[in-house]
Amino acid sequence: MSKWLLPEHLADILPAEARRIEELRRDLLDLYRTHGFELVAPPLVEYLDSLLSGTGSDLNLRTCKLVDQLSGRTLGVRADITPQVSRIDAHLLNRPGVTRLCYCGTVLHARPADLLSDRELLQIGAEVFGHDGVEADIQIIQLALESVQRAGVRNARIDLNHPGVFRALVNADPALAEVDAELSDMLASKDVSGISRLCATLNDVRPDTVQALVAMPRLYGGVAMLDQALQVLPRLPAVLKAVNDLKALVAALPDYEFSIDLADAGAGYAYHSGVVFSIYAQGWHDALVRGGRYDGVGKVFGRSRPATGFSLDLRKLSAGLGAPPLTRAIQAPWGTQSALVQAIRSLRDAGEIVVQVLPGQPHSLDEFQVDRELVQQDGQWVIRAIPGAH
Template sequence: MSKWLLPENLADILPAEARRIEELRRELLDLYRSHGFELVAPPLVEYLDSLLSGSGSDLNLRTCKLVDQLSGRTLGVRADITPQVSRIDAHLLNRTGVTRLCYCGTVLHARPADLLSDRELLQIGAEVFGHEGVEADIQIIQMALESVQRAGVPRPRLDLGHPGIFRAIVAADPALAEIEAELSECVAAKDQSGIQALCAQAGQVRGDLVEALLTLPGLYGGVSVLERALRSLPSLPAIQKAVHDMQTLIQALPDYDFSVDLADIGTGYAYHTGVVFAVYAQGWHNAVVRGGRYDGVGKAFGRARPATGFSLDLRKLSSGLEPAPLATAIQAPWGTDAALIQAIRKLREAGEIVVQVLPGQSHSLDEFNIDRELVLSNGRWQVESVV
């Protein structure tokens, strides 16, 4: 095997792309700070039981494990930063009231999410803790949309779901609670025959609840789906509240295109409890941003706090954008002359990129366009255009 080969679904990021990703990271973190979000930086590796607290089996399958040589305990390389930020809010900051946190860091997946996905992601996101109203969801979605717009994503589209609707139906009959995990997979896959088979195996399940489960996969499309849901689903308080929250959210964001999918019950990480959303755009094979409400994840760390947030992969976001334009730069000759060094320093302090060429060396650049050069003219170092 060639030593330069990388494992499947892992890739190097070359200069021009790496620069664009870094610029996106800086711009988005500055955006979140302007909204009052504080930056945190959890560790790449944690004890496995802490890393997976409050999450589903899918996150466990995507987490790479190793043994800590100091303690002998099993460690996990994080596959998602959201549970870590929840731990920081619940256990370390321990604040009352609303806390807004943001983050950016590498995550590693033991297996890719799909055939076109990488296993190493640069995850950036923002979370609001301590407010259970839909207002926090609206604020988070506004920031998610502004994030992709700042990056230059054209015409983003929002897709809304709410796992609380499915869970309200399941909670209404103990027989359904025993098969919740299998049912959730069938509902998410819009597999009506699978839903029927599972309900039949479960025994005497209320007929109206079986009908509701079979109806869920068909409740997708435009915002009118929510009115259909109120007419066709059982009049359970949790369902009515979920639909009302989604309607309030849509009314608060009139400038965006929405679709609704009530069979979307969140990611396989299984910590979402309220409104979930995904941002789609032409040029990306999957959602650019995912997020939603995940109340109670902090319970494993001693405090069950309401929470909502979003995250995205900067590497995936960058890969779908138009190629970044080359940055203009100035070429300077090699030398230790004090006047030359001073001229180069002043140019760099003014924000110019100055590439000082080493003696006898040519250079090849992917990121810069050398359109000017620093030359000695009449005893002074001056910048002239490259002919």
């Protein structure tokens, strides 16, 4: 194997693309600041037990492990920054009331999510802690939509689900306690016959619970499906709250297209606790943004807090936007004369990109379109267009 080859599903980011990713990072962090979100920067590596506390098994499988040479303990390279931000809110800041935090950093997955995904992501996101109402979910989804719109994404579509519906059925029927994970997978795959067979093996399972579980795989589609859900699901308080929260969220965002699937508890069933959403758009093979409510993750750090947020991969976002435009630049000759140095400095101070050519060496640029040059005329340094440059 050639020494310069990278491991599978890892890639270098070349100049023009790297510049656009960095500009997206700056723009979105500035956007979150205008909404009152404060920036935090957790470490890339933590002790594994801290990194995975309060999360589901899926995150454990995605996390790369190594041994700390100083302590001998197992470390994890983060595969998701959200639990780290929850730790910061619960353990370090420990503030009363609502806290809004944002972040951006590299994460590494032990395995790619699919054949078209990378293992290294540049994850950016925002989290709201301390408010358990649907208002925080609405605020987060609005910010997620504004994030992709700022990047140039059009006609975004939102997928919603709510694991609280399934959890309410499990909590109301003790017979389901030992098979909840299996049932969750069957619901997500719409395996109605499998659900019926599994329930038939359970002792003392409630008939209305079985009826609800069999009906849930059909509870997907547009917003009108929510009224149907109220008719076929048990009138449990948690079920009513989940459906009404989804209704309130949809009503608050009337300009967007929604699809809802109450059977899909999502891959992070043990992670999310309330409204879960994904944002899709043409040009990306998978969800562009994922987010949702994850109340209680901070409990293991000494403080259980309501929490909701979202994250996205800036590398994936940029890759689906098409080729980035070139930036106009000025070519300047090599020289150390004070007048030339001052002219170049003045142009750069004014925001111009000036490439000073080294003696006898042509320059090769992917990121810039050199369409002007700095030349000396009548003892003055002036800018003129380069003939044929476009």
